[in-house]
Amino acid sequence: GAGVSQSPRYKVAKRGQDVALRCDPISGHVSLFWYQQALGQGPEFLTYFQNEAQLDKSGLPSDRFFAERPEGSVSTLKIQRTQQEDSAVYLCASSPLSGTGGDYGYTFGSGTRLTVV
Amino acid sequence: AQRVTQPEKLLSVFKGAPVELKCNYSYSGSPELFWYVQYSRQRLQLLLRHISRESIKGFTADLNKGETSFHLKKPFAQEEDSAMYYCALPGGYQKVTFGIGTKLQVIP
Numbered sequence: 001g002a003g004v005s006q007s008p009r010y011k012v013a014k015r016g017q018d019v020a021l022r023c024d025p026i027s028g029h030v031s032l033f034w035y036q037q038a039l040g041q042g043p044e045f046l047t048y049f050q051n052e053a054q055l056d057k058s059g060l061p062s063d064r065f066f067a068e069r070p071e072g073s074v075s076t077l078k079i080q081r082t083q084q085e086d087s088a089v090y091l092c093a094s095s096p097l098s099g100t101g102g103d104y105g106y107t108f109g110s111g112t113r114l115t116v117v
Numbered sequence: 118a119q120r121v122t123q124p125e126k127l128l129s130v131f132k133g134a135p136v137e138l139k140c141n142y143s144y145s146g147s148p149e150l151f152w153y154v155q156y157s158r159q160r161l162q163l164l165l166r167h168i169s170r171e172s173i174k175g176f177t178a179d180l181n182k183g184e185t186s187f188h189l190k191k192p193f194a195q196e197e198d199s200a201m202y203y204c205a206l207p208g209g210y211q212k213v214t215f216g217i218g219t220k221l222q223v224i225p
Binding site for chain 1: 121123126151153160161162163166203205212213214215216217218
């Protein structure tokens with residue numbers, strides 16, 4: 001596709017419910033990142049994939065969060081037993097290079113706004 | 118630990134006035150730095166990167182290693198510049214550290 005696509009755009013979950021957020025990066029982009037952006041804050045790193053390999057998951061806040069990118073393209077961020085503090089915008093970004101994008105930076109998706117009630 | 122500080126959450130300027138969005142960083146190595154922008158109802162996008170020393174939409178930013186700053190400047194603000202601006206510092210293995218963001222409001 002022309003850009004990074006995320007779905008759903010909005011998700012309301014009851015506390016304790018499991019959710020799955022999808023990211024479809026730009027075709028051919030090697031690197032894929034997930035960020036969490038709480039209200040009034042900047043994006044915070046969650047995890048990084050280089051192709052299908054998850055090379056850094058140090059930003060995942062708890063073991064309720066995990067992400068996968070099994071074929072090196074689409075990625076899913078799953079949150080189990082959601083809590084109110086999980087409410088945030090979840091951003092996906094991709095880059096044609098391995099690493100932080102260097103001169104290219106990231107291309108971001110529109111994000112998924114998760115509200116846990 | 119690397120850190121990015123944007124001291125102003127909101128900056129209001131009149132159209133035609135100069136703009137300076139402040140960014141200070143803490144990083145032990147040789148930093149690369151970016152500015153990202155998010156216009157209303159649009160996605161976060163790269164505005165400029167220090168390594169290319171370019172001017173985008175009239176904005177420039179100079180890396181000052183002595184002051185550990187990377188302030189974003191524009192001589193004459195336009196209404197369409199109103200947006201959220203994030204200073205960003207790549208570091209570590211792959212992650213990028215973003216500042217809290219500054220909302221620029223250009224008053225007509």
